[in-house]
Amino acid sequence: MRTLVLNAGYEPLAVVSFKRALVLVMNRKATVVQIDREHPVWSASGVWERPSVILLTRYVRIPRARAVPVSRRGVLRRDDHRCAYCGKSASTIDHVLPRSRGGRDTWDNLVACCLRCNNVKGDHTPSEMGWNMLVDPRMPQGTGWVMRGVERPLPQWDAYLAPAA
Numbered sequence: 001m002r003t004l005v006l007n008a009g010y011e012p013l014a015v016v017s018f019k020r021a022l023v024l025v026m027n028r029k030a031t032v033v034q035i036d037r038e039h040p041v042w043s044a045s046g047v048w049e050r051p052s053v054i055l056l057t058r059y060v061r062i063p064r065a066r067a068v069p070v071s072r073r074g075v076l077r078r079d080d081h082r083c084a085y086c087g088k089s090a091s092t093i094d095h096v097l098p099r100s101r102g103g104r105d106t107w108d109n110l111v112a113c114c115l116r117c118n119n120v121k122g123d124h125t126p127s128e129m130g131w132n133m134l135v136d137p138r139m140p141q142g143t144g145w146v147m148r149g150v151e152r153p154l155p156q157w158d159a160y161l162a163p164a165a
């Protein structure tokens with residue numbers, strides 16, 4: 001089980017094991033914000049409430065958000081593995097402005113694409129095809145791209161996590 005750690009300003013900071021979270025709380029480095037009531041911790045000394053979200057008592061400085069490097073996997077993940085043109089399951093990525101026409105490998109020029117659309121589109125732009133784009137491609141932002149462990153967020157974390165880009 002995992003615990004979401006919030007910085008003193010309530011920004012999501014990290015995901016840790018609940019044991020680590022309990023240690024932070026016991027050392028007064030953090031306070032419990034939310035408890036996972038469905039999964040209490042059983043131990044020799046009794047039943048503990050399992051923290052699902054904790055808040056650091058002191059503010060931790062974090063480096064400014066770095067640019068997220070563009071990658072094939074990243075584009076598929078950003079677009080939820082759905083084709084930007086038809087919405088079907090996508091396994092390839094497409095250059096919106098084709099590479100042959102100067103299109104670059106950038107977050108705003110790459111989209112997830114199904115094999116069929118990719119083949120049909122070829123060296124054309126979406127507007128030449130008369131296609132609408134279902135996504136507005138841009139560099140992903142949000143905690144999931146910076147923090148590890150947020151790929152599978154717990155429902156209790158929803159209120160604390162920025163919406164996925």
Ligand SMILES: [Zn+2]
Nearest residue numbers: 083086114117
């Ligand atoms: Zn498609």
